[in-house]
Amino acid sequence: MKSLSETVRSIQLWLTIVAQTLAPLFFGSVDPLWVVVWGLVLSICVLCGMAVPVGVRQKRVIWVFLAICCAYALVAIIQVVPNLNASLSDPIWERASDLLKTDLGVRISARAEISPAVIGHFVLLVTSFLSGMFVGTSRRSSDTLVNVARYSILLYAFYGLASLALAPNMVLWAPKLAYSGYLTATFINHNTAATFMGAGAILWFCYAYLSLERLNISSIRLLLLIPSNEKLAFKLMFRSGAGLICFFAVLLTGSRGGLICTCIGLLVAIGLMIAGRIKIRIWFVLGSGLIALASLLFWLSGVGRIGSHGLFDSGRWYVYEICLKLISERPLFGIGAGTFADVFPSLRTDQLSSWGVWDYAHSTLLEIAVEMGIPLAIAIVTAAAASVVILGKSALRPMDWDRTSSSAIAGIAVLSYLHSTIDFSLQIPGYLIVFGIILGCGLARATSDRSLVRRSRSPLPEVPVVNLSIGRYSPGQAEL
Numbered sequence: 001m002k003s004l005s006e007t008v009r010s011i012q013l014w015l016t017i018v019a020q021t022l023a024p025l026f027f028g029s030v031d032p033l034w035v036v037v038w039g040l041v042l043s044i045c046v047l048c049g050m051a052v053p054v055g056v057r058q059k060r061v062i063w064v065f066l067a068i069c070c071a072y073a074l075v076a077i078i079q080v081v082p083n084l085n086a087s088l089s090d091p092i093w094e095r096a097s098d099l100l101k102t103d104l105g106v107r108i109s110a111r112a113e114i115s116p117a118v119i120g121h122f123v124l125l126v127t128s129f130l131s132g133m134f135v136g137t138s139r140r141s142s143d144t145l146v147n148v149a150r151y152s153i154l155l156y157a158f159y160g161l162a163s164l165a166l167a168p169n170m171v172l173w174a175p176k177l178a179y180s181g182y183l184t185a186t187f188i189n190h191n192t193a194a195t196f197m198g199a200g201a202i203l204w205f206c207y208a209y210l211s212l213e214r215l216n217i218s219s220i221r222l223l224l225l226i227p228s229n230e231k232l233a234f235k236l237m238f239r240s241g242a243g244l245i246c247f248f249a250v251l252l253t254g255s256r257g258g259l260i261c262t263c264i265g266l267l268v269a270i271g272l273m274i275a276g277r278i279k280i281r282i283w284f285v286l287g288s289g290l291i292a293l294a295s296l297l298f299w300l301s302g303v304g305r306i307g308s309h310g311l312f313d314s315g316r317w318y319v320y321e322i323c324l325k326l327i328s329e330r331p332l333f334g335i336g337a338g339t340f341a342d343v344f345p346s347l348r349t350d351q352l353s354s355w356g357v358w359d360y361a362h363s364t365l366l367e368i369a370v371e372m373g374i375p376l377a378i379a380i381v382t383a384a385a386a387s388v389v390i391l392g393k394s395a396l397r398p399m400d401w402d403r404t405s406s407s408a409i410a411g412i413a414v415l416s417y418l419h420s421t422i423d424f425s426l427q428i429p430g431y432l433i434v435f436g437i438i439l440g441c442g443l444a445r446a447t448s449d450r451s452l453v454r455r456s457r458s459p460l461p462e463v464p465v466v467n468l469s470i471g472r473y474s475p476g477q478a479e480l
Contacts, residue, residue, distance in 0.1 A: 005051060005052075008048050008051045008052075009048075009051075009052055009138065009141065011048050012045050012048035012049045012052065012131070012134055012135065013135055013138075013141045013144065013145065015041055015042075015044060015045045015048070015131075016042070016045045016131045016132065016134075016135050016145065016437060017144070017145060017148050018041065019038050019041050019042050019045070019128070019131070019433055019437070020145070020148070020149060020152070020433060020434055020437045020438075021148060021149075021152045023038055023429065023430045023433040023434060024156060024185075024186055024187065024196060024430035024431065024434060025186050025430075026172070026186070026430075027171065027172065027174075027186060027187065027188055027430075028186065028187040028188060028189075028192060028428045028429065028430030028431065029428075029429040029430040029433070030188065030428060030429060030430070032116070032117070032120065034429065035117075035120040035121070035124065035429055036120065038124060038429065038433055039120060039123045039124055039127065042123075042124065042127035042128055042131050042433070043123070043127050045127065045130075045131040045134070046127050046130045046131055046134070048134075049130065049131060049133070049134025049135075050134075052134045052137050052138075053137065054133075054134070054137055055137070055447065055448055055449045056449070057447035057448070057449065058133065058136075058137065058443075058444050058447050058448065060447070061133070061390075061443050061444070061447055062130065062133055064383065064386075065129060065130075065383070066126075068379055068380060068383055069122070069125075069126055071376060071379065072122070072337075072372065072376060073122070075333060075334075075337075075372050075373065075376055076114050076118070076336075076337040076372070077114075078108065078333065079107065079108040079109035079114075079333055079334070079336045079337060080107055080108075080109045080111065080112065080113055080114055080336070081107065081108075082104075082105030082106065082107055083105050083106055084107070084108065085108070086106055088108050088330075088332065088333055089106035089107055089108055090106070090107060090108065090109065090110045090335065090336070092110055093105065093106040093107055094106060107336075108330075108333050108334075108335075108336060109335065109336025109337070109339060110335055110336045110339040110342050110343050111336055111338070111339050111342065114337055114338070115337070115338035115339075117338060118337045118338035120429075121427065121429065121432065124429055124432055124433055124436070125432060125436055128432065128433045128435075128436030128437050128440070129436040129437070129439060129440040130440065131436075131437055131440065132145075132436060132437035132438060132439060132440025132441040132442075132443075132444070133440040133441070133443065133444045134440075134444075135437070135440075135441050135444070136440060136441035136442065136443065136444025136445045136448075137444055137448070139402070139445070139448075142402075142405070142441050142444070142445050143405075145437070145438075145441055146203070146405055146408075146438070146441065149200075149203065149434070149437075149438060150200065150203045150204060150207065150242075153196065153197065153199060153200030153203065153246060154200060154204070154242050154245065154246060156185050156186065156196065156197070156200075157185070157197055157200060157245050157246045157248075157249040158245070159185055159186070160183045160184070160185030160186075160193065160197070160249050160252075161183065161245070161248070161249060161252070163183075163185070164181075164182075164183045164252060168180065168181050169181075171184055171186065171187075171188060172186060179254070182252065182253055182254040182255075183249055183252040183253045183254075184253065185197070185249070186430075187428070187430060187431075189425075189428070190253040190254055190255050190258075191253070191255045191257060191258050191419070191423045191424075191425060192423075192424075192425045192428045192430070192431050193249075193253050193255070193258075194250050194253040194255035194257075194258020194259065194262065195255075195258050195261070195262075195415065195416060195419050195423075195425040195431060196425075196430075196431050196434065197246050197247075197249040197250045197253065197258075197262075198246070198247075198250050198258055198259075198261065198262030198265065198266075198415050199412045199415060199416070199434070199435070199438070200243075200246035200249075201243050201246035201247040201250060201262060201266065202262070202265055202266050202269050202408050202411040202412050202415065203408050203412070204239055204240075204242040204243035204246055205239075205240070205243040205247075205266060205269070205270065206269050206270065206273060206404050206407055206408035206411070207239045207243075207404065207408075208236060208239035208240040208242075208243055209270060209273055209404075210273075210404045211232060211235050211236040211239060212236055213273070247262070250262050257419055257422045257423050258419060258423075258425075260418075261414075261415045261416075261418040261419040262415055264414060264415070264418060265411040265412060265413075265414045265415030265416075265418070266411055266415075267411075268410060268411045268414045269407045269408050269410060269411025269412075269414075270407075270411075272392055272395040272396060272406075272407040272410055272411075273395065273403065273404065273407045275396055316362050316363075316422070318349065319344075319358060319361060319362060320361075320363065320366060322344070322347050322348075322349075323361050323363070323366040323367070323369070323370050324366075325347075326343070326347070326370045327366075327369050327370055327374065330370075330373070331373060331374045332373045332374070332375065333372070333373045334369070334370055334371045334372045334373040334376075335370060335371055336371060337371050337372060338371065339371060340359075340360070340361055340367055340370055340371055341358075341359040341360075344358055344361075360424040360427060361424075362422065362423055362424060363420070363421055363422055363423070363424075364420035364421070364423075364424055364426050364427055365377065365380075365381065365420060365421050366421075367424070367427075368380060384413075384417050387413055387439065387443060388410055388413050388414060388417070390443060390446050390447065391406050391407075391409055391410035391413060391442055391443065391446050392406075392410050393446070394406035394445070394446035394447075395407040395410055402445045402446070402448075405442060405445060406442060406445065406446050409438055409439065409441070409442030410442070412435070412438060412439075413439060413442075416435050
């Protein structure tokens with residue numbers, strides 16, 4: 001009979017999986033109702049996860065994450081406190097007070113209170129990351145979560161391909177208002193869909209590379225001639241095919257940034273797996289990476305919309321210029337959490353096309369710096385870079401049994417962070433939840449106490465497999 005702690009852990013795991021799997025389903029959960037629903041579900045996950053034992057290094061990651069979140073919340077509160085500091089306040093309050101002939105109280109923020117949308121997205125980020133961290137304290141649970149993520153993204157890719165072929169102008173049951181003819185799956189924006197499918201491609205290709213890595217063959221013909229390796233060969237083909245389907249879905253989104261960032265993330269993930277298996281010098285890794293990156297950019301320069309429209313829309317450069325101007329004017333505390341869409345219309349110039357609504361800066365990093373100030377933006381960037389370093393170090397351990405997951409999640413982190421510098425995928429709840437859970441799970445595995453894990457693990461049975469390079473059986477090489 002299961003103990004109470006095992007029951008709580010199981011509830012926490014499956015509620016986290018439900019949120020991770022279903023969050024992208026209904027238009028990326030952009031509706032406030034779904035933000036509330038997933039906030040409640042993930043809050044229950046966090047409460048259940050508090051009963052899970054956490055290692056010392058994992059606690060450090062959690063405390064650093066919570067410290068940055070508390071700093072964000074503190075700045076957001078300071079921004080809406082009236083009459084706190086007149087020199088830092090938004091001039092709009094003085095003008096409004098003069099027009100209305102009343103004292104409204106000056107504030108740093110352009111809004112009188114924190115937007116409910118900001119609070120909702122903040123809660124989703126905190127709870128999704130912590131839920132992933134608590135799942136990642138168990139190897140079995142983390143493997144289950146990553147496997148479900150892999151297959152769920154593949155199903156979304158299948159749906160996206162079928163929807164594009166049968167109803168290219170529809171998103172689920174609603175007509176597309178934009179991106180007609182491009183794959184968006186269940187998301188409204190094709191860039192978010194590309195990032196989501198790119199994460200699936202990285203997961204599947206790393207999984208396929210693991211199968212390829214475990215083959216000990218002198219030729220493909222020998223592999224196919226020996227029945228004992230037939231299962232392994234089919235696994236390799238299935239995993240590679242699944243990765244290609246997700247990557248094909250990325251191409252059909254027509255997202256230039258999504259395609260470039262997916263390729264860079266995949267390059268990082270596979271590079272970590274190769275470097276973790278064979279000990280090579282750091283200069284060789286960097287040199288090979290630069291050559292591969294240059295070759296990748298040369299190839300991408302002629303692919304799809306990148307070849308026909310270039311890397312960036314001209315409108316983004318004008319928006320980025322306005323963002324940099326706002327940052328220079330309000331560098332410490334910004335213009336207020338969630339106020340970009342309110343302030344930007346007053347700064348819009350004739351150089352920017354009158355078509356469309358710029359409710360995002362199309363750069364999450366710049367938008368954070370605009371709304372929350374430079375110090376907090378630097379802290380967030382530092383934490384993001386540290387997460388990639390932690391995952392990368394875990395992936396480079398040759399004997400680490402979490403190496404594949406760490407490599408894949410490091411690639412997904414690179415993909416998401418790079419794409420957030422040129423777009424707003426991490427500001428869409430349906431992808432934010434998926435990324436937060438996967439990142440938290442990966443960091444928990446990367447910072448787990450492996451000495452305790454190795455002592456608690458029972459020895460695996462030696463299963464004989466065929467060593468094709470010498471034509472005889474040898475023990476201990478079975479795929480785990």
